Amino acid sequence: MTKPNDQDLFVRRASLILGLRQVGVRDRDVLAAIETVPREAFVPAGLQDEAYEDRALPIECGQTISAPSVVAIMTEALQIEKGDHVLEIGTGSGYQTAILAKLARRVTTIERHRELYRTAERRFDALGLRNITAIHADGNKGWERQAPFDAIMVTAAAEKAPTVLIKQLDDGGRLVVPIGSEDDEQRLTLFAKQGERVEVEDLGAVRFVPMRPGTGGRS
Numbered sequence: 001m002t003k004p005n006d007q008d009l010f011v012r013r014a015s016l017i018l019g020l021r022q023v024g025v026r027d028r029d030v031l032a033a034i035e036t037v038p039r040e041a042f043v044p045a046g047l048q049d050e051a052y053e054d055r056a057l058p059i060e061c062g063q064t065i066s067a068p069s070v071v072a073i074m075t076e077a078l079q080i081e082k083g084d085h086v087l088e089i090g091t092g093s094g095y096q097t098a099i100l101a102k103l104a105r106r107v108t109t110i111e112r113h114r115e116l117y118r119t120a121e122r123r124f125d126a127l128g129l130r131n132i133t134a135i136h137a138d139g140n141k142g143w144e145r146q147a148p149f150d151a152i153m154v155t156a157a158a159e160k161a162p163t164v165l166i167k168q169l170d171d172g173g174r175l176v177v178p179i180g181s182e183d184d185e186q187r188l189t190l191f192a193k194q195g196e197r198v199e200v201e202d203l204g205a206v207r208f209v210p211m212r213p214g215t216g217g218r219s
């Protein structure tokens with residue numbers, strides 16, 4: 001397998017954007033963010049050739065980088081505005097974090113595996129993304145000390161609706177999270193907080209690695 005050159009990557013990225021439009025991604029800011037973040041910088045060295053395929057790819061620690069269309073749908077659902085502070089749980093490769101960082105004022109991202117957290121932080125530095133705070137911790141309880149957030153994205157599957165995260169949303173805030181067990185169907189679910197009310201919307205079936213408790217120790 002050969003390493004793709006810049007010209008190849010340019011063409012592949014353009015055709016990915018076209019494909020995303022065709023599956024119904026309309027938000028121009030989200031498409032522009034996907035167009036500017038080099039996904040090849042977030043996939044393992046041996047998989048560079050597949051960086052612009054619309055599918056999830058394996059990353060370190062047995063985890064996955066989500067398919068670009070899933071990244072687009074989840075990001076679009078959050079309707080991020082320029083002044084927003086976004087919390088992401090499940091940094092993984094850092095690709096989704098980088099997309100959020102292009103749209104929001106500030107992104108706080110939490111990863112339980114130390115190795116993934118470190119690698120992602122190096123990538124943010126290399127790409128000059130300075131509005132990201134990466135944290136090595138268990139994200140199950142969110143990040144109370146910086147709450148409330150304008151938007152929260154969880155990129156690992158929760159067993160049930162995470163009420164603790166809904167509490168950390170500001171009034172008017174949105175939370176997107178896959179809900180379901182590892183083997184069963186998971187539903188991508190959007191919660192929108194309006195005063196005391198929380199509206200829930202089902203965004204369809206998805207497949208994510210599960211949320212795990214605690215931190216991944218040295219790994």
Ligand code: SAH
Nearest residue numbers: 065090092093096112138139155156211212
């Ligand atoms: N958004 C990532 C997807 C990574 S897969 C990307 O684009 O690459 C999901 C990630 O969630 C994994 O890295 C996994 O380690 C992490 N994760 C699972 N449970 C967690 C928890 N309780 N706290 C923080 N991160 C968690």
